[in-house]
Amino acid sequence: MADWLTPQQRSFNMSRIRSAGTKPEVRLLALLEAMYPADEIVAHPPDLPGRPDFVLPEIQVALFVDGCFWHGCPKHGRIPEDNRDYWEQKLRRNRIRHRLVAHELRNRGYVPVRVWDHELKSGTREARRKIRRAVKRAQLSSGL
Structure with a gap:
């Protein structure tokens, strides 16, 4: 499907897309707060590589929430026809x-x-499983 916006309009629209405080981040934070005390969750620590969306610093788990479009989800990612390369x-x-x-x-x-965005939209079972598995790995490697 051809883009109906001019390159300048598309550029303006793309520049307005937020990288923090997105709906997927809010969903992930709600899930984390249901699993761990809020004071154990740090958002966007600037001192870590990749600037994770959230960190559980006491157990050293770094969490990222990836949008299906922006990060190429194998289930839901779709490459636009325009400017495909x-x-x-x-x-x-x-x-x-x-x-x-x-x-x-x-x-x-x-x-x-x-965690994929779709794992937070359609129930949180898979996201919970990923987080618990990461926490268990972190605890095993640190001897907790």
Whole structure:
């Protein structure tokens, strides 16, 4: 489907998309607060690689919530037909960056966990499972 906006209009629209305080982040925060005390959750720590959306610093778990479109979800991600090469490269770079960030976090003793937006929309069972598994790994590696 062809884009009906001019490049300038599309650029303006894209520049308005937030990177913090999004609906998926709010959903993830609500889930985390249902699982852990609020004072154990830190949002957007600037000192960690990749700037995780949330961190459980006491147990060293770094959490990211990824939008299906922006991060190329295998179930729901769709590459736009317009400017397809750009989007394929962008999503490829995102995946490479995710791997590098995960490696850097592990080197610092953190367990990274990525939750897809759709895992927070359609019930939270899968997201809870991912978080619990990451917490268990972190506790095992730290001897807690």
